[in-house]
Amino acid sequence: MAHHIIIGGGPAGVAAAETIRATAGSEAQITLISNEPAYSRMVLPYYLANDIPERHVLTGDAAYFEQHGITSVSGQVKNIDTQARSVTLSDGSSRTFDTLLIATGSSAQRPPIAGVDQEGVYTFWTLEDAKQVMAKAQGTPRAVLIGAGFIGFIVLNAMAKLDWNLSVVETESQVLPRMLDATGAQAVEGWLTSQNVAVHTGAQVQSISREGEALSLSLSNGASLSADIVILATGIQPNLGFLDGSGIQVDDGIVVDDRMQTNIPGIYAAGDVAAGPDLLNGSSAVHAIQPTAVDHGRIAGANMAGQETHYPGSLLLNVLDVINLHCASFGQWRTDASESITTVWNPTRPIYRKYVWDGDRMVGALFVGPIDDVTMLNDVGMVKGLIQTQQALGNWADYVKENPTDVRRAYVATGTAQKLVGQTLLGAPATARAYRVDGKTPSAWQKGSHGPLIGSRPDALDTLPRTPTPGLDKGE
């Protein structure tokens, strides 16, 4: 029986273990080695905001792994011997494998700021970090977030829910520099100020010192901030150090092919630690987001279990709630070439959209708008579908360029939903995970009144009378 070892119990590792079991049936020995419990980091902000209890952070427990025949080992892998095909743990024990998955994720960076290593200054990357912050926070503390990126802002949102007094410091000239362009960021900064969050962009924290019970931060722009808690969100780095000398090829992350296999046959990598294929341009990229980690894990798991499966690539996407202002970015949004973009901008509300085009295909998009703008939220989903399917829109592209807030007609007319439904990663629809908290099973989805619409959608659409679209000759 083949022995599959997985290093890392995050979303990528757990998805891989489940996929191996589902693909190989009982004909597989699976060992999951991790130095933390199996959990999802992305729900830690909900835990901080008291929206969920700690046990809901976990994605598997001893009973779950036993039920799936997965041997769960708590430990740190120190070394991989690719010749002997074995891994060695920090306690000196070693195990041999037939296939190996490296899904060790990434770690938060601590910036080189004087005074950064003192009590009250925390990263927010692990369950342990979250517990420390929650233990420290009393009442409504003054908190300074250093780093205005995607992860930092998810934590900011949780802190805002708790009514903490908030300031943000960002080195770059705008907030969310890897998620929004300058116009989108301008909308977010104005919104944050209206929500009593102090925003300092283009400023560095030069030192953190203690003044009695409080912390004092000196900024490069001459300002100084007083805080009870400082959260560091200044970037992450993939956990690669233990691969030194292993012969496994590393670039920004571990280099993998479209089966998530490294340069060493039988050794795979997935998630934040892997530079996998990008959906839109086929290049290798570390996306460091959970949907990519889960996709990677499933593709790696299927291949490890002997089902040859190729990955079309992942779509870089970020969806964020900034204190009830929604922001989303998809794909290749980083262009200012006016011939290839469509924008909608209403600074007074604030509402901003940007679509990026390659001919009649949408390849990138940005959205900023109020959380209760249902039209925008629907459009976010449909635009993601247009980009993910790389649907050629024909003359509907011109229509969307002229009517950028009416995505729905183009989406329906081009059959994009149908194309999305047909897209599967492993050749079959994904099934629900069996892990349950407190033994509770979610009730099956009741299609209700949507049943006839969804069940018969393609045929029914063809027989529906066409809705004339003002100003557009569809050439039919």
Ligand SMILES: Cc1cc2nc3c(=O)[nH]c(=O)nc-3n(C[C@H](O)[C@H](O)[C@H](O)COP(=O)(O)OP(=O)(O)OC[C@H]3O[C@@H](n4cnc5c(N)ncnc54)[C@H](O)[C@@H]3O)c2cc1C
């Ligand atoms: C606060 C927060 C909010 C986030 N929000 C979002 C979001 O809204 N959307 C989104 O898409 N993503 C979000 N993310 C990012 C997302 O959590 C990561 O992309 C995802 O966790 C990556 O999964 P992974 O399995 O690759 O790695 P990880 O989740 O990092 O898991 C890897 C595991 O391997 C363990 N490990 C590492 N080295 C070793 C070793 N040598 N031996 C044994 N074990 C080892 C690690 O300790 C860890 O437990 C968020 C992250 C954080 C921290």
